[in-house]
Amino acid sequence: MIVLDKRLKEIAFATGKGSVMADIGSDHGFLSLFLLQNKQAEKIYVCDISEKSLEKAQKLFSSCNEQAIFVISDGFKQLSCKKIDVAIIAGMGGIEIGKIVTNIPKEMHVEKIVCQPMRNVLELKHRMIELGYKICEDTYAQDKQRFYEIITFKKGANCLSELEIEFGKENIEILPQSFVEFLKKEEKRFKKVASGSEFARIKIEKIREILRRKNE
Numbered sequence: 001m002i003v004l005d006k007r008l009k010e011i012a013f014a015t016g017k018g019s020v021m022a023d024i025g026s027d028h029g030f031l032s033l034f035l036l037q038n039k040q041a042e043k044i045y046v047c048d049i050s051e052k053s054l055e056k057a058q059k060l061f062s063s064c065n066e067q068a069i070f071v072i073s074d075g076f077k078q079l080s081c082k083k084i085d086v087a088i089i090a091g092m093g094g095i096e097i098g099k100i101v102t103n104i105p106k107e108m109h110v111e112k113i114v115c116q117p118m119r120n121v122l123e124l125k126h127r128m129i130e131l132g133y134k135i136c137e138d139t140y141a142q143d144k145q146r147f148y149e150i151i152t153f154k155k156g157a158n159c160l161s162e163l164e165i166e167f168g169k170e171n172i173e174i175l176p177q178s179f180v181e182f183l184k185k186e187e188k189r190f191k192k193v194a195s196g197s198e199f200a201r202i203k204i205e206k207i208r209e210i211l212r213r214k215n216e
């Protein structure tokens with residue numbers, strides 16, 4: 001069984017189970033292979049815009065070959081299937097992920113989308129809401145000193161407040177340790193620029209408000 005790093009492990013956990021999955025921007029193919037080996041997926045479209053990346057993934061798949069379909073594709077555009085249970089779009093910028101979701105072909109139904117943006121996370125969340133998605137889950141994976149936000153979307157109306165969209169409803173309510181660590185790191189980061197930036201000052205205020213709840 002392939003061993004994943006903490007980030008990919010958390011993404012695999014958020015992915016859950018599904019008969020048909022698509023790993024968009026699969027690159028090395030580690031996640032796709034894990035999902036098959038772990039019996040979370042019955043069939044997976046391993047997709048990348050780069051031919052070289054896809055070749056890398058194909059080499060990795062000595063087992064589970066018949067359950068993987070390798071496709072050179074810009075997002076979902078070149079996929080032939082009409083229904084996908086879970087799609088994963090990880091390790092790209094939030095703006096790029098937003099464009100990929102915007103361009104899902106009209107005749108294709110994607111039940112659940114798990115995103116792990118490397119930057120522009122809030123922009124992605126707002127774009128997804130504009131596109132008619134709701135946030136179902138919002139978690140943080142910590143690997144060494146880095147934090148990665150993993151967000152699960154499904155079609156539906158948003159009923160979260162602005163603060164809940166930004167930080168995650170359950171994170172604010174439950175305050176998991178990884179989330180608290182993330183907030184503390186963010187507070188430090190924004191403090192460095194706070195004197196010159198209204199944006200940073202507002203961020204710090206929001207973070208402190210959430211952290212205060214922990215101590216109440």
Ligand SMILES: C[S@@+](CC[C@H](N)C(=O)[O-])C[C@H]1O[C@@H](n2cnc3c(N)ncnc32)[C@H](O)[C@@H]1O
Nearest residue numbers: 024025026027048049050053073074075090091
């Ligand atoms: C940094 S890798 C992330 C790999 C893997 N998903 C992960 O999280 O470890 C980003 C991959 O996305 C691919 N990519 C970028 N834009 C894409 C698009 N529009 N459609 C499909 N793949 C894309 C790149 O070629 C690259 O292989």
